[in-house]
Amino acid sequence: MKGRILVVDDNPANLKLACDVLESDGFEAIRAVDAEQALGMISRSPPDLILMDIALPGMDGLTLARKLKGGDETRGIPIVALTAFAMKGDCQKALEAGCDGYITKPIDTRRLSTQVEELLVRKAI
Secondary structure, eight states: OOOEEEEEOSOHHHHHHHHHHHHHTTOEEEEESSHHHHHHHHHHSOOSEEEEESSOSSSOHHHHHHHHHTSTTTTTSOEEEEESOOOTTHHHHHHHTTOSEEEESSOOTTTHHHHHHHHHHHHHO
16 A cells, blocks of 8 residues: 545545546545544544545535644645636635645546655655
C-alpha cells in the first residue's frame, strides 16, 4: 500500500471517482462526506494525506484545513484542496488556509495518483 488517503467530498460521484483512481493505483482510500465525519475519522486514525473539497456542507474545507493545521496531532498531515471553483485567488486562499496543494475539478484521473505521491514524498523529506 502506498499510503492512506482520506477523501472528503459531499458529491457521491466525485468521491467515488477519486477513491477508485487512488485504489487502482495502490492507495488505501477512505471516504468522508463532510468535515464533521472527516474529523471523527482523523481523530481515530490519522491518514497520510487528505484530499478535500472546499465547498462542503456545514464546516467548509478551508475552515477544516485551518482547524487541522492548528492542531498538534494533525498539523503535519498534507491537505490538498479539491475545488470546481477555479477562480482567480482561490488557490491562494487554499494555501493561506494551510492547504499544501490545490487540484481543480474535474480531476485529471491520469495525474491524481502522481500528484498525491509527490505530496507524500515532500512530507517525508
